[in-house]
Amino acid sequence: MSSLKGKVAMITGAGSGIGQATAKLMAERGASVLCTDLNPETAEATAAMIREAGGIAESLVCDIGSEDSIKAAIAHAETRYGGLDILHNNAALQDPKVLAKDADIAAMEIDIWDRTMAVNVRGTMLGCKHAIPAMLRRGGGVIVNTSSTYGLAAYISLPAYSASKAAINSITQHVAAAYGKRGIRCNAVAPALVLTPLTASFIPKPLIDINVDGACTPFLGGPLEVAQAVAFLASDDARFITGHILPVDGGTLCTQPTVPASRSFFAQAAS
Numbered sequence: 001m002s003s004l005k006g007k008v009a010m011i012t013g014a015g016s017g018i019g020q021a022t023a024k025l026m027a028e029r030g031a032s033v034l035c036t037d038l039n040p041e042t043a044e045a046t047a048a049m050i051r052e053a054g055g056i057a058e059s060l061v062c063d064i065g066s067e068d069s070i071k072a073a074i075a076h077a078e079t080r081y082g083g084l085d086i087l088h089n090n091a092a093l094q095d096p097k098v099l100a101k102d103a104d105i106a107a108m109e110i111d112i113w114d115r116t117m118a119v120n121v122r123g124t125m126l127g128c129k130h131a132i133p134a135m136l137r138r139g140g141g142v143i144v145n146t147s148s149t150y151g152l153a154a155y156i157s158l159p160a161y162s163a164s165k166a167a168i169n170s171i172t173q174h175v176a177a178a179y180g181k182r183g184i185r186c187n188a189v190a191p192a193l194v195l196t197p198l199t200a201s202f203i204p205k206p207l208i209d210i211n212v213d214g215a216c217t218p219f220l221g222g223p224l225e226v227a228q229a230v231a232f233l234a235s236d237d238a239r240f241i242t243g244h245i246l247p248v249d250g251g252t253l254c255t256q257p258t259v260p261a262s263r264s265f266f267a268q269a270a271s
């Protein structure tokens, strides 16, 4: 198990889903965790869960769409805990109404495109921009960004979301290249569909089944499977891993696109 003992970690979007699971796991592994989110109640709920379990955590409102907000959160980590070792740039615009409108590039509403880029790309960049100087003052650090399999291979909808995640991959590699010699590592996790309370609430069951069929594993991962990858990348066990975009996808991207249909074909032929 990768220890994070003595580390100071800040997580964006820690009030729900993957961010919440990462905050809890990092605290279990010994980190002091600053749980930030746009939503003060959910951020505090995550921090309270950690404290009740005996960990060290506090909540702070941070809107990754606002440079002042990110700057203040990182400054708070430094003042309160003496520095920042880990940033999990996790938050993204996940509003189902926005995602529903991000369907067809030929009918793209500019506001949808701009909001997606402003939160996902600009927010991730701002996290890096302000975490890097803090980490340099500490003698090094680790940034783990949250990409998506949609940033690595195309889907039939979500063009803005996918482009934003591809940009996050590029930011990840840039930070690794530019700051690696000064002790900062930067990686990204690229989850496939992960069942969180939010995704489970709006993704129809047949579409979830299609995603299970597209994976090599018999199940879809949950927030914990992603959190485990993030905690590993953030730990010293991953000290020689940087600039990497790690699919956390049950093998979805490693197969020929024909695999699910071929599986059905051979099953039918055998019956």
Ligand SMILES: NC(=O)c1ccc[n+]([C@@H]2O[C@H](COP(=O)([O-])OP(=O)(O)OC[C@H]3O[C@@H](n4cnc5c(N)ncnc54)[C@H](O)[C@@H]3O)[C@@H](O)[C@H]2O)c1
Pocket (backbone or CB within 6 Å): 012, 013, 014, 015, 016, 017, 018, 019, 036, 037, 038, 039, 042, 062, 063, 064, 065, 090, 091, 092, 093, 094, 119, 146, 147, 148, 149, 190, 191, 192, 193, 194, 195, 196, 197, 198, 199
């Ligand atoms: N769930 C999936 O299937 C899936 C798959 C691939 C990638 N991802 C990525 O994982 C990350 C987390 O996704 P999730 O499914 O856990 O989402 P979620 O909606 O459960 O949680 C996202 C959290 O981010 C917060 N948030 C939203 N906008 C914010 C902002 N501007 N500033 C600060 N916080 C903000 C929300 O309040 C929420 O607590 C996202 O980057 C998402 O794109 C998710």
